[in-house]
Amino acid sequence: MNNKAKQPRELNIELLRIVLMILIVCHHFLMRGRGLHLLYTSGSTHINNDALQGLFMDSFLIMTVNCFVFISGYYGIKLRVKTILSLLIQAITYSIGIDIVFCLFTGEQMTMDSVWNGLLSVPNGQWWFITAYFFLYLLSPFLNLAKQYLTKFQFLYILGVLTLINFIIGFTLDPSPLGVLNGYSLLSFICVYFYGQAFSTYISFNKGKLFWLCSYVICSLLIFTMFDAGLKYSTVDMAWKAFSYNNPLIMVSAVSFFFFFKNLRISYAKISFFSSSVLAIYLIHEHPRSADFLTDHLNSFATTYKIGNVYFTFLLIAVMLFVAGTMVEKIRTAVTEPCLDYLVRKFNLGRLDSEMIKK
Template sequence: MKIEKVQRDSNIELLRILLMFMIIMHHVVTRGLRLRELGTGGYIPTSSTAFQLLLNSFLIVAVNTYVFISGYFQIRFKVKSFFALFFQALVYSVLLYLLFVVTGQAPFDKVTFITTFFFIYKGWWFVPVFLVLYAISPILNKGLNAMGKGQLIWILLILLVFCNIKYIPGNFISDRGFGIFNFIFIYILAYFCRYYVPVIRVPWLWYILCCLVTFALAYTAFRMGKYDTAWNVYNYNSPFIILAAASLFYTFRNISIRSGFINSISTLVFGTYLIHEQRNVCFVIKDFVVYLDSIIHNDVKLFSSLLGVGIVVFVVGISIEKLRQLVCDPIVDAIFRIPIVQKISAVW
């Protein structure tokens, strides 16, 4: 298959910024407003439940869209980039915990401290899954580049039926879309779209329609008293959420924009994810949103307040990440100037 060179323009970097803000807002809604308790049986309905479900229906697509971007442009594996990503997560995992200990916001516990070094096994769920996707991307890319249209459709159907659809007999792994199989499925789907779906007409409308279908399903289940079903509607392997993610990507793909500022900010957003998802930071944000929810009883005012929280978290996050890059990037560069490291890196 002939490979065309596709360059990420500022439109895609702008999308990456938006996606990170959507992820922050998703966590604000599901944790701070306790919407995620729908899946545990502990949710207490409120006057803003419908509003929460509607908002989450538009936000939940962010992670899938992020993976879709990776598949559309294909990950270019580099040992240095892989190490830098791992090192970035390690720094935040260890130092943020120690910061809370030093400031008296958390007690020091030896076991907890040790686990901060093993964040792949106990920490951000997205990081280990994406690291695996990154690690296997050379193999994925080589296989995909050798496949024709029919073969790509066949592999997508296999993954869809046997790994993504929960109720199919013989289902190998139905992890609600949080695992590597769904990431691989979206990665391959995006690759397929790159070559065989050049245009989606009015993609923004498809995005809105898919999100509204997700809301309708979740709200119907909620009204029927099936809270766990309502929560499962938001699984990442939902076909409506995956289609909404693709539609959101195509919406921004059609935008023509070039901005050095946007491109520079987009390099900071993953650090924002790591910061706001660190366990101690997560609880601080959650407790503050719970407080806001207890004193604000108007949906419009509540949404405005949550939006403000999301903006503050985002701005603080990218600021901290910029400082981390100034300190840590020279360290990574120095490591990869070591001859033995260069030899290992050159193999890939």
């Protein structure tokens, strides 16, 4: 396997993961807090200047999910049984825990359905990203074999087929048998994962930070231009496809954003304290109850107490949410990880890791 995949992640990539999660939170703030999601679900052709301003901002944020998965492919996921169990426990804890918190504040009764849904939160898709990423993680040992054992031609052939399915046919036609779902799917994640592997091994662009930053900005502007043009000269559905995760422009934007950070030099080691909590932030703010709460109250709060403008206020709230969520995650980890460590030792689950990498 390529040596680059064996190296520990650099601090600049850890910073990138933090930035991406804050931008994901901002994206959801725009969609729900500003009600932009209602424009999509209603198929409305009437989009006022305020909504257009929000969508312009979102064109710079929409690449975040692809960038996350690209990072995983670039460095290669190393499957560990403990990590699988840890992710499941993390999701179950936040699913049930957040339900309990809302029940305490609203006076509702906690039901067995809520507990059952919490226990099945990963396989039943309570968080679409977590479900797709979890099964990508399970498949990763076999996906990694492609780079390890296939020739360059064979690898690029598979990448070409996945590109055809996800970014060409899946984007322009989106036939249901392919299961692309506008990029909200495991298949799309596998495609992006392969792109990460390809750039770590076969594709090399020796460009500086300015090149990648300009590429990111230009792609983001083109995404918004694509939406605006689609709205004026085509159908509403075609316009909204500009914000689909399998839009090729979004993939280029994600790759550019990654390499901009890849070219940075960061030495602040405490970044790792926060970067280990990024998935927890996603679980907390995208829980159905949290999402509904943000939809109902966020915009009025940010408008009433705005600092500068509402978008800067959203950013500040996202940063505060990240910091607070990190503290919650550290407490959760302190409680659950010793139990998980005990189970791994008790049942010698670590042996499965070595079985997975046997040749």
